[in-house]
Amino acid sequence: MKTRQFCSVCKEWLDMAVVPTGDGEEDDGVIWFRCPQCQGFLPKLKSAADGGDGPEPEAGPDGGRSGPLDRGATGRGEGEGSLEGEPSVDQDVDPSWDSPAAMTAARAGAVPAPTGDVEDGFDPDDIAAVVGDLDDSEDDVADDEADDDPSTLAPVEELAGYAALLQEADLDAAVPYRPWETYEVGQCVIHLAWNDCGVVVAKETLPGGRRAIKCFFTTAGVVRLIENAPR
Numbered sequence: 001m002k003t004r005q006f007c008s009v010c011k012e013w014l015d016m017a018v019v020p021t022g023d024g025e026e027d028d029g030v031i032w033f034r035c036p037q038c039q040g041f042l043p044k045l046k047s048a049a050d051g052g053d054g055p056e057p058e059a060g061p062d063g064g065r066s067g068p069l070d071r072g073a074t075g076r077g078e079g080e081g082s083l084e085g086e087p088s089v090d091q092d093v094d095p096s097w098d099s100p101a102a103m104t105a106a107r108a109g110a111v112p113a114p115t116g117d118v119e120d121g122f123d124p125d126d127i128a129a130v131v132g133d134l135d136d137s138e139d140d141v142a143d144d145e146a147d148d149d150p151s152t153l154a155p156v157e158e159l160a161g162y163a164a165l166l167q168e169a170d171l172d173a174a175v176p177y178r179p180w181e182t183y184e185v186g187q188c189v190i191h192l193a194w195n196d197c198g199v200v201v202a203k204e205t206l207p208g209g210r211r212a213i214k215c216f217f218t219t220a221g222v223v224r225l226i227e228n229a230p231r
Helices: 098-109 124-131 155-168
Strands: 002-009 013-017 032-033 042-043 188-191 195-206 211-216 220-225
Touching: 013 032, 155 195, 155 211, 155 220, 195 220
Parallel strands: none
Antiparallel strands: 002 013, 032 042, 188 195, 195 211, 211 220
16 A cells, blocks of 8 residues: 655655555654665655545646746755745755665764763862862851861861862762761762762761761762751
8 A cells, every 4th residue: 555645855746655664562652764765764654645634745747746936936055944834844865765764773873972071070180179178167068269268178187088088989879968868987879969979988976866867978078968857
């Protein structure tokens, strides 16, 4: 059984046969046709010929079916788009494809890889960059000028020890930080709001019996976080 479909490469309405895909259980439900002229594959488009809403091919000057070029449409690369209401399937056809699956795979392989630097975890070398300008206050933030009183800063040697502890930690075992959870010294945590990885360097008891963990994060530096908070 053949169905009249529009080929955007040939710019014509042609009678095309359905191509069996052999997808089996992975069938995506798309019906594929093969153009008898350019041998390219294209998905099913509704047309008046099969009861759809697409435009009915008009009669050409010689009484036959005409394509969009016969009705004044520009060819590929010669205009801004197709005629209003005309189905448009912008595809590059390679006759060497022997199935829709091969065409799809070829197109997927042609997609350019994303560019730019993609961080895959933290770089231990970055730790040294934050050691020189970190505070050790209880305001649960990274450095700001109001906290740069030397009496509130942790010794550089202490920060270097934290950095070494973070570098030796098992990042694959890192768990998301939750205020109601309990943590142990040396445990790796991820602060989801900051997208920052750190290690627990100490446990403390705050006024009122509240419990806190002192953490060293790759970016935020030394931060105190509540643990065992009521949910």
